Amino acid sequence: MANQLDLIVTTAMGLESVAAEELKKLGYDRLTVENGKITFSAQPVDICRTNLWMRTADRIRLKVGEFKALTFxxxxxxxxxxxxxDFLPENANFPVTGKSHKSVLHSVPDCQAIVKKAIVESMKKHYHKEWFTEDGPQYKIQIALNKDIAALSIDTSGDGLHKRGYRQLHNIAPLKETLASAMILLSRWTPDRPFVDPFCGSGTLPIEAAMIGQNIAPGFNRSFVSENWPLFQDGEWNRAREEADNLANYDQQLNIMGSDIDHKMIELSEHNALEAGFSGLITFKQMQVADFTSKQESGCMIGNPPYGERMGDLKQIEGISRDLGQLFKKYETWSFYFISSFEDFESFFGRKATKKRKLYNGRIRTDYYQYFGRKYPIRQETES
Known part of the structure; x- marks a missing residue:
């Protein structure tokens, strides 16, 4: 395989710029940012680094080719x-998935079958074989057609990158880890400041904050499908993991609390924090949001309050929004960040957000309401 590769970082809609900022901080430039994806040139080791370090990405894909296709x-x-x-070894197991959007070739099953057959023919010519056992490492190939442009890529991640490995148990409507990280990164929270999630559920926001605060690579404790690829025969994955371990600041003190009105959610959060290695470092407390008190300054409250039919009735949502607004008045040096699909959130909160950003919680279109505290450095806040 050539040393120079094209990688595609896929994201949920609305998180492209956050993921691009992550890539820049990892040292990558010349990024091409499009809806739901970022493409850039890389070396094989960058497959390891991006899978380990990307907090807000869905997957890391290896681009094989792109072309216009109007006929089968x-x-x-x-x-x-x-x-x-150059990509697939002789014994590669290469299933083909597909999708088609606004394209002449709209039959996904037909496109998948054709791509599979074409790859087999290509490999026959190279390996001088008529039959392939496909009993080796997996290379999940995707044919994605968009406005008649066919893009062929290979998944390097396996399970989606939101699966960090710590959340074996979760509540009914959990916040995805990648979205939780994006919310924290957009807040510009730093580990020297208090962090509070008053609707912690299964503990995702506090745990992601702890990982960010101690600079722990989110993929450090999980595996990836490309770890088994012959491409990585010179210890690239081991070196990338050693780099991540060396860059982590396990001694960083943290002041992180999660609370929830449901004691079962507190037990769930504590279990997940233990799985993530943060037992004793994050405080969890059963409490309704109106009872929150703190003597600390310049804290950061980030949360996913109930909204929609699935998570609470309208009166409850209105009441919680009012309670949050009262807290903002009381804690003037704190910054508040809440994601919600409740269209009247600002009205019941009692003021317009300093900044508002459209995000998607799964398929639910939401707004990320950002209220900046009085003493918080505005110079940093406006960067988000």
């Missing part, structure tokens, strides 16, 4: 012409 014959021939043997 064109799709077959152009797929066959790509250098598949």
């Amino acid at each position: 014959d064109s799709l077959f021939e152009q797929t066959k012409a790509l250098p598949w043997a």
Whole structure:
């Protein structure tokens, strides 16, 4: 395989710029940012680094080729012409998935079958074989058609990157780890400041904050499908993990608290914090949001309050929004950040957000309401 690769970082809608900022901090530049994805040139070791370090990305994909395809014959021939043997070993297990949007070739099953056949023909020519056992490492190939442009890529992650490995148990409507990280990164919270999540549920926001605060790579305690690829024969994965371990600041003191009105959620959060390695470092407390008190200055409250039919009735949502507004008045040096699909959130909170950003919680379109505290450095806040 060539040393120079094209990687695609996929994200949820609305998180592209946050993920791009992460990539820049990891040292990558010349990024091409589009809806739901970021493309950039990289080396093989960067597959390891990005999978380990990206907090807000869904997956890291290896781009094989891209071309216009208006007929099945064109799709077959152009797929066959790509250098598949540079990526797939002789015994590769390569299932093909697909999707099509606003394209002439709209039958996804047909496109998948054609791509699979074309890859087999390409490999026959290179390996001089008529049959492939497919009993080796997995290379999950995707054919994605968008406005007649066919993009072929290989998944390097396996399970989605939101699966950090610590949340074996969760509540009914959990906040995705990648979205939780994005909310924290957008707040510009730093580990020297208090952090509070008054609706902690299964503990995702406090745990993600702890990982950010101690600079722990979110993928450090999980595995990735590409770890088994022959491409990585020179210890790239081991070196990337050693780098992540060396960069972590396990001694960083943290002041993080999660609370919830449901004692079962507190037990769940404590269990997940233990799995994540933060037992005793994060405080969890059963409490309704109106009872929150603190003598500390310049704290950061980030939360996912109940909203929608799935998570609470309208009166409850209105009451919680009012309670949050009262806290903001009481704690003038604190900054408050809440994600909600409740359209009247600002009205019941009692004031317009300093800044508002559209985000998607799964398929639910939400707004991220940001209220900046009086003494918090405005110079940093406006960067988000």
